[in-house]
Structures are given as structure tokens and as C-alpha cells.
Amino acid sequence: MIYFDSAATTLQKPDAVSKAVGRAVRELASPGRGGHRPSMMAADTAYLCREAAAALFSVPEPERVVFTHNATQALNMAIKSIVTAGDRVVISGYEHNSVLRPLYATRAEVQVAQSALFCPRSAVRAFDAAICADTKLVVLNHVSNAFGFILPAAEIAALCRARGVPLIIDASQSAGVLDIDAAALGADFIAMPGHKGLYGPQGTGILLCKAPPAGTLLEGGTGSDSRSREMPELLPDRLEAGTHNMPGISGLLEGIRFVKRRETARILRHERKLLRRLTEGLQSISGVETYAAADEACQAGVLSFRLAGLDCEIVAEALGARGVAVRAGLHCAPLAHRSAGTSQTGTVRVSFSAFNTEREAARFLCILEHTGKKLRKQERNLP
Numbered sequence: 271m272i273y274f275d276s277a278a279t280t281l282q283k284p285d286a287v288s289k290a291v292g293r294a295v296r297e298l299a300s301p302g303r304g305g306h307r308p309s310m311m312a313a314d315t316a317y318l319c320r321e322a323a324a325a326l327f328s329v330p331e332p333e334r335v336v337f338t339h340n341a342t343q344a345l346n347m348a349i350k351s352i353v354t355a356g357d358r359v360v361i362s363g364y365e366h367n368s369v370l371r372p373l374y375a376t377r378a379e380v381q382v383a384q385s386a387l388f389c390p391r392s393a394v395r396a397f398d399a400a401i402c403a404d405t406k407l408v409v410l411n412h413v414s415n416a417f418g419f420i421l422p423a424a425e426i427a428a429l430c431r432a433r434g435v436p437l438i439i440d441a442s443q444s445a446g447v448l449d450i451d452a453a454a455l456g457a458d459f460i461a462m463p464g465h466k467g468l469y470g471p472q473g474t475g476i477l478l479c480k481a482p483p484a485g486t487l488l489e490g491g492t493g494s495d496s497r498s499r500e501m502p503e504l505l506p507d508r509l510e511a512g513t514h515n516m517p518g519i520s521g522l523l524e525g526i527r528f529v530k531r532r533e534t535a536r537i538l539r540h541e542r543k544l545l546r547r548l549t550e551g552l553q554s555i556s557g558v559e560t561y562a563a564a565d566e567a568c569q570a571g572v573l574s575f576r577l578a579g580l581d582c583e584i585v586a587e588a589l590g591a592r593g594v595a596v597r598a599g600l601h602c603a604p605l606a607h608r609s610a611g612t613s614q615t616g617t618v619r620v621s622f623s624a625f626n627t628e629r630e631a632a633r634f635l636c637i638l639e640h641t642g643k644k645l646r647k648q649e650r651n652l653p
Contacts (some may be wrong), residue, residue: 273595273623274594274595274621274634275595276626277572280469282623284469284528286524287469287470287521291471298315300514312516315516315520315523316337316516317332319335319526337476337506337519339515340473340475341368341440342368342475344459345372349372351483352458353406355378356379359408360382360409361373361382362385362397363384363606364417364421364603366606368442370605383399385609387419387561387609388419388568388569394426401435408429408435408438409440410437412440412441413442413448413570415572416572416574418443418563419563419568420568424455437455438457441460441461446529446537447534447541447570447571448570449534458480461476462475464476467623468525470521470522472518474522483508486501487509488512489501493507532624541623542569543628544628545571557642559576571621572621573620574617580645582616583599584645596619597618599616
């Protein structure tokens, strides 16, 4: 199989990840739930994972690294600790439903800082105009999951700091691919999944916290301060109610170690090399419309395209039948497609990881060209 769907989940992972998961199932209990060896080993593994994440993302203290089940849970925790009904929240025009739906559920007043695709200056101007005295929160998608557009996080974070407005960054597509300096950005929260650019198992995620939030999303056992009827004040316990996913955390630790060894800059260069190869190839195929940045500095390893006159879902299904994994549709990001003008059709999306190769890219282009011709022929022969 040619697996070009890493924006959803990196299926190909370092061998150490699966080995760590299996070892955790056999050997680790729950951290903070006993003084016996399996519990203590679990606590050590969890702390090592926090340390590794803190080092990778320049977080001052490992305790500010909170484990979640995915980026969606992390974003819900962050948003609902700040926003109440009627609050004015400014977001980019490229947000995922993991941001939109929690905001609408809280009945916030959402304002979209609309900007052109692959135009960072337009994004900065839009946020500059939208952030005002009554803005309660800004939420920024660091990299669009639909188009790979890298939004200017540093500049928008600076606007928020200057105006005293809290900032949440959705790093679902940037963590493990772009350098993220949490201390320099000063964001109140940075949310990310473990199963994408960090090469960990599904069911893992991280929330980087600038400070303990006033509110909580979940309450329950933490293995600490058991006499209190309220959640502990200190991180990470304040946000980690219930039993930890130790197999997932063990695998995530190895995924983060892989990223650290490989280096984000090297991973990004590799993905951009594949991006260039595919963009050039797609643009040479008749009837293919690509969504690629003129300046590669504006785009990470995600590329959307459409085949004129063909349904994107049908194209993706046909590719899947030939052993090519891509995603089609709106990618849980209808706002991004509205920004790009693809709301009615969606797109076919390819997305890369460190394990993809140029040979796969070349093979994909051959399969796509043949598939497109075959689908058009079938359409012409319809009664």
C-alpha cells in the first residue's frame, strides 16, 4: 500500500513504538496508584514522556505537559476552561471542527479572521483587525489539515500578547513537523494529537499549559490529594482525571524520541521534497487542479487537489481499490474549504510522513493518471 493519509493518522511508525506498547501492556500498571514496581514503572514512564515533550516543545516544566486521549479532548479542555456563553472568540478561517463545535456548544460569539489561502500577511492583517478590547480568546490552527497552509503563529501570538488576549494553538498538523517553542509563543494552551506527527498510537494526545486553568472538563481520581472533593490545583493532576493510557503513553514516548532523533527540520525538508514532486506531477496531468503554495515556506506536507468533473469521494475510493490511501471530502474542516472556495466539492488530500518515499510519489502519479482516465471513460459510457 502507498499510505498518503498521515494527516489523519501516521500508520507507519517506528518499530520502537509498537514494542513499547506491548511492553506496557505486560509490565505497567497505573501511575500514582501504588508503591509497587508496576505502578512505579508506570509513573517513571509517564514522567519520561512529559520530559521528552517538554524538551521538544520548549516547555519550562514537564508538569505543564498534560496527557489527553487526542487533540479534540485537549482543545475542549482548553476552550471550555476559558469560554462561556456570549464570549467573543476570534478564530482563523482554517479551523477544524474540533475547535468550531466546542465553541458553538458553549454558545460563544465566533468571529472568523478570514484570509486568503497561502497568504500569511493576509492572516496577520485579519487577526490584527479582529482582535479588540472585548475579545475573550483567540484560537489558531497552526497548519491547515485540508491544505497544509502554515499560518503565522509567531506574529499572531505577538498580537495576542500585546493586547492581553489568551491564545490557544491547534498544533494537530504541526507538532513533530515544525519547530514549536511554547515559551516563546506564550500561548495559554497548545493542543496536539499523539498519533500524527509524533508517531504515537491512536488514543493519545497532549495539552501544553502555560498555567493551571481555573476550570476543569473532567473530575475524578488522580492518585493525589484524595481527601479533597475538588480536583487538585496543580498540573498535571488538575486535568488528568482517571486511569492513564499507559500503553499509549509508552508508545508516544518512543514516537517523540524518534522525532527528536530525526529532527523536525529534517522531517519537514523530506515532506516538502515529496510535496514538490507531487505538485509538479499533478500539474502535468490534464484536468487536475492543485492547491499548492507558490512559496513552499507557507506549506507543510499536505496537498489537496481535484480532478475536473469527477467526484472527489469516487476518486479516493478508486485509488483505495488500487492500494493508495488518501482522504477525500471536507476533512472535518468545512471552514477551511469555504476559505479556499472548495465547499461544494471538497478535495482529495494527500499527506506525508517521514516514512514515505519518492518512489511512492512517482507510483502514485501513474496510478492517479490511469484512474482518472478510467473514471472519465466510465462516465462517458453511462446511459
